[in-house]
Amino acid sequence: MLLNRAWIEARIPHQGRMCLLDEVLDWDAQHIRCRTATHRAPDNPLRSHDRLSIACGIEYAAQTMALHGALAAGAANGAVDTSAGRSSRVGLLASVRDVRLMVLRLDDIESDLICEVTHLAGDRLTALYEFALRDRDRSLLSGRASVILDAGGRLNL
16 A cells, blocks of 8 residues: 555644645555655745744654554554545643754755654553654654644643
8 A cells, every 4th residue: 555645644633735745655544654855845834034944854754653553553453544634632742852953954955864762651642752864875854752632632722
C-alpha cells in the first residue's frame, strides 16, 4: 500500500500546502519515517522573508507524530485504514525539549528531508516522542516532544 501525500492528507488535520509530508517510508508501533520535498517549495506556508527557518522543522516533526498516532490507532483497531477519513482524535503539541538546531534554514537543502519520530512513552492521554530531521547526509534538527491526545474534547477545541 502506497502511503503518499493524498493518503496522509486524509488522516491528519493539515490540508493543502499546510500538509508538509509527501510519503511514509516505513512505520511500526513505535516508529515512523517520512520523506518530503516541501521545504524547497517557494509557496511553503511556513516561509518568512523568503526563507524557511530550521525551527519550522518542529512542525514537520509534529505532523509526523500526528501521522504516527493515526497509523498506530488504526493498527490497534486491527488494520491500517486505507479509506479516507481523518481521525476524530486531536493532538496538541504541549512542549518540545532538548531541541538541537544544526543548520540555519531548510529551504536551501537540495535533497529531500527525512523526518523520523520514535514513540518513547505514553498512555491514552499523552505521548512522548523523540524526533529528528535529516537530509541525505546529516542531521538537521532533533529533540523530544510531549503531545496531549484527544485535546479537542478536553480543551474545547
